[in-house]
Amino acid sequence: MSAQDQAAGLRKWADLQRQQRQTQSVESDPTADVFAAEPLTPTTDLLTVPPVAASKQTAAPPPVPQKPLIVIGLPSSGDQQVAKVKGRLAQWSVLGRRWAGDPDDWDIHIVKADAANLGQLKERFPRWALWINSDADAFAQMYRSLRQVQENGGPRQLLALHEPNLPRRGLLDNLREAASYYLDIELLLLAR
Template sequence: MSVADQAAGLRQWAGTQHAPSPRHGEDVDDARACRTLVVVGLPGLSPYPTQRVLDLLDHWAAQGRRWVGSSAQWRVAPVEITSPDLPVLFAQQSRWALWVDSDPNAFRRAFRQLTQLKDREGPTRLLAVHSPDMPRKGLLENLQQAAWSCLGIELLVMVK
């Protein structure tokens, strides 16, 4: 996948990420806090890994990525790849992400998660969420290329 294709895909995806306008009598903050990001691959289902995703969203917002807004506008929903609720979530949720760690087994784990999503007819476009200091070159780029060439899954990687 070329850089131009990735950028166009990311712009298209970001263009769909608008919060609805508040309804009459509804608090503006409540209306904006309705974006759900379903994340697979988080290490454990405790609040701390969820906070890592929210911190990354804030990091991207601070870098000028307007589509993020504030992390307060997002609800991060961690889900296990083995959850029996996945088919329902596939139908209901449009924003999906894959957590990518930086340890020596990270590629294997992340690619396995993507393979299982493919086997379960899951989303074909996911946002890579990871530590803010992880470089694009190396693990993220290799995972992105393998996801596309082997599985037909577009893994969106934010460039530093």
């Protein structure tokens, strides 16, 4: 697959995520678009708005619901593994990846690739990722995990989570191509 095809796939995934966020925000507050269309100006509009409505606008915004992210490929679940994933999301956020947002906005779930309920989880959770190690046996381990995901009815699209200095050439490209060719799984690799 060429670099252009990869970029197109990533744009498609990002657009889908953006559309889902917009749909969720409209479904959760159908009046959001009405109020967003006409912002108040501090000098004139506050004079015409009743004091109760003006005080509501200055109140703290409600907490943002966490976005679930299911991660496979990690050896165990626990706070240390969740912190590892959030650390990677924070690095992407610093690099300007708006979709990564604040790492605390994510509800990280570590799941084994051979979990019997993978198909049910796929129906409930749209965001999935594969944690890719960089040790000598990484390709075999990650390919095995992807094969188990396929066999257990898991998702067909996963975001590749990996250490920031892991080059795309070699392990990442080989794993992406093998997943696509042999397992019909799209592994999304993000450029730095």
